[in-house]
Amino acid sequence: MPAGRLAGLAATRDFCHGLLAAMLFSWLTQVVGVTAMNLRSLPARRGPSLVAIAGIAGVVAVLTGILSIREGFRSVLELSGRDDVAIVLRGGATSEMSSGLSQEQARLIADAPGVVRADGEPIASAELYVIVDVPLITTGTPANVPLRGVGQHAADLRQDFRIVDGRMFRPGTSEVVVGRGAALRFAGLEVGQTLSSGSVEWDVVGIFEDSGSVAESEIWSDAVVLQGAYNRGTTYQSARVLLTAASELATFVDALTTDPRLNVRVFTERDYYVEQSSTLVTLIDILGQTIALLMGLAAVFGALNTMYSAVSGRTREIATLCALGFGAAPVVASVLVEAMLLGAIGGTAGGLIAYVGFNGVHASTMNFASFSQVTFAFLVTPELLVQGVLYALALGFVGGLLPSVRAARLPITVGLRAS
Secondary structure (H helix, E strand, O other): OOHHHHHHHHHHHHHHHHHHHHHHHHHHHHHHHHHHHHHHOHHHHHHHHHHHHHHHHHHHHHHHHHHHHHHHHHHHHHHHOOOOEEEEEEOOOOOHHHOOEOHHHHHHHHOOOOEOEEOOEEOEEEEEEEEEEEEEOOOOOEEEEEEEEEOOOOHHHOOOOEEEEEOOOOOOOOEEEEEHHHHHHEOOOOOOOEEEEOOEEEEEEEEEEOOOOHHHHOEEEEHHHHHHHOOOOOOEOEEEEEEOOHHHHHHHHHHHHOOOOOOEEEEEHHHHHHHHHHHHHHHHHHHHHHHHHHHHHHHHHHHHHHHHHHHHHOHHHHHHHHHOOOOHHHHHHHHHHHHHHHHHHHHHHHHHHHHHHHOOOEEEEEEOOOOEEEEEEOOOOHHHHHHHHHHHHHHHHHHHHHHHHHHHHOOHHHHHHOO
């Protein structure tokens, strides 16, 4: 191709690039100019704007509050789970409630390869799990609370177990220790109190903590004494063992599943609690999203009303801008920016309300896998706050879209005649 023609094509390309850049700059200048004018007029429309902000803030606060239940419950179970602790149930069982192990099976599990030993003894705990009725402090109504019979190494299998009031129960006695979460939510579980359950009067001798794990929702006793109180013979429902390393799980599982005397399911503690929490977490997600959708519709209508009022009150201004050469796109963009700004303010306010009102509040809920109460604290995470603001921006965008299109399509002559 001749050099002159190449030079001409290059000049044409440079001209097109320059024209495009000039058009883009002009468009951005118009958007900034119209948006600045709209924002300066916000104080004159503070009433409708505050209504839209309050509506969006309410939606975000409720959504964040509901989802903080999920995060709090999930956090409790995540704290409870370790990859180097294995839980063994009877084959086919989905939870401790439906499981059963004989004393001989519990011994075989504890002696399997891969289990940590200390002073010649395996770090294992064959455990029994029953439900007792204990009244809630707030309402006095009975609730299902787990009473767990444990072995002597149970505390070694929990990550941060420690007695914070009183002492540990003595093996072979009808003494119990109570998790901090249970003591805060249920009546009559303070040190020195007596709990009537089964055929035994249990003396509360201590309160324990475990960094907020699910164990703090339980009452612990000696497993052998609990077997006698509930006529369970020498049976257990689960066995916990401490592995020498998380990588030893496969060796441990192979040893159990190839032993003809055993028919068991093996989980890491973390996987077990994830499976146990799945039903409730899914339910909360569905509930939160449904409520957010219904309240979001109301908030969108509020934003629509606000932005329609804003557009209607500035009909002549918009028409004048269009007559002066401002395009439709900058008008649409300016209205959307205003609507999303209101959404961002509402979302931030709603997140703050949720954080102050919900974060750290203690509650309890039913764990459907075990039909017992689990205590936890609402947890408003940074991710939830960001999610709330993004939802508020979406509400603002949807609420501003139709009014912005209406403003852009308004004939100039009609707009100039508006009062």
